[in-house]
Amino acid sequence: MKYTKLMSMSLLALMLAACGDEETKTTTSAPTQQEVEDEVVEDKEVEKDEEETQEETEEVTAPLEPLYTLNEANWSFKPIADAPSKVVLLTIDDAPDKRSLEMAKTLKSLNAPAIFFVNGHFLDSDEEKAVLKEIHNMGFAIGNHTQTHANLKQLTEDEQRAEIMQVSETIEAIIGEKPKFFRAPFGANTDFSKALVKEQGMLLMNWTYGYDWESNYQDANALKDIMVNTEYLTDGANLLMHDRKWTAEALGGIVEGLRAKGYGMIDPSTIQGVTGE
Known part of the structure; x- marks a missing residue:
């Protein structure tokens, strides 16, 4: 009876460890195609904002044409x-x-x-x-x-x-x-x-x-x-x-x-x- 109880506790520990491994695998899995596409779009938007900011700065600092x-x-x-x-x-x-x-x-x-x-x-x-x-x-x-x-x-x-x-x-x-x-x-x-x-x-x-x-x-x-x-x-x-x-x-x-x-x-x-x- 005591042996059986010990076995049950061991099995429970193994199951919990397995669940933990499965969760780790899930959170570290490769990004989905949608996630990759979203990241590309976000990077492009950041680049666009940086370009617009640079253009605005150049426009402000550019010398005026003589009139x-x-x-x-x-x-x-x-x-x-x-x-x-x-x-x-x-x-x-x-x-x-x-x-x-x-x-x-x-x-x-x-x-x-x-x-x-x-x-x-x-x-x-x-x-x-x-x-x-x-x-x-x-x-x-x-x-x-x-x-x-x-x-x-x-x-x-x-x-x-x-x-x-x-x-x-x-x-x-x-x-x-x-x-x-x-x-x-x-x-x-x-x-x-x-x-x-x-x-x-x-x-x-x-x-x-x-x-x-x-x-x-x-x-x-x-x-x-x-x-x-x-x-x-x-x-x-x-x-x-x-x-x-x-x-x-x-x-x-x-x-x-x-x-x-x-x-x-x-x-x-x-x-x-x-x-x-």
Whole structure:
């Protein structure tokens, strides 16, 4: 009787072991045809997603094709091929003084691109440097407007070089890239400064019209009216404004007034000579 009981327990143990072996065989068996096909489909979908992500990245980082070329006769811009012709370029000089960040936020809210031309003497403090970096991070182009806003025609060649190079080096240290545009204070260029600007890969420009330094237009309403209704407003016009209280107050109305007349705003990155073409 005792022997029989031992035999029964042994048989039970063998049966359990056999079941365990069978379960192991089942869980480690070769995948079915359907499982293989599903895995292939999944791999293809992953590859497709990776390709689409790479294409999207390339599309974002690819340089824009030039759409406009500078006309030095009146410093306006001509469309290339089928680019819209009824456009203007917005520019802000003397940045980043007291109102530049406010002006950048106004333009950003209106989806209006612009160039902010920088003076080096407005980049002395960490706070001023942070403002410039924020303006750049908002997507605005940064231009060179010399170190001290000096009249280049009154300086020696060495002094002109210092005025231009110092601010370019400061800008690069702050935003990680050199400025692509140059505007001389008072529009006073020299043969030396023109050659240096070209050597540094910057596009030299003056402006088509501007008013905010004149006493009659140091008022937001008066400035808004003249900027939108002046006889000098033509296709491709290069609009000069400054970091000023009245200009900051008028800026939104200027953009809206120009758009009401059918004008679009030129993206500075589409100007020939700065797109890497």
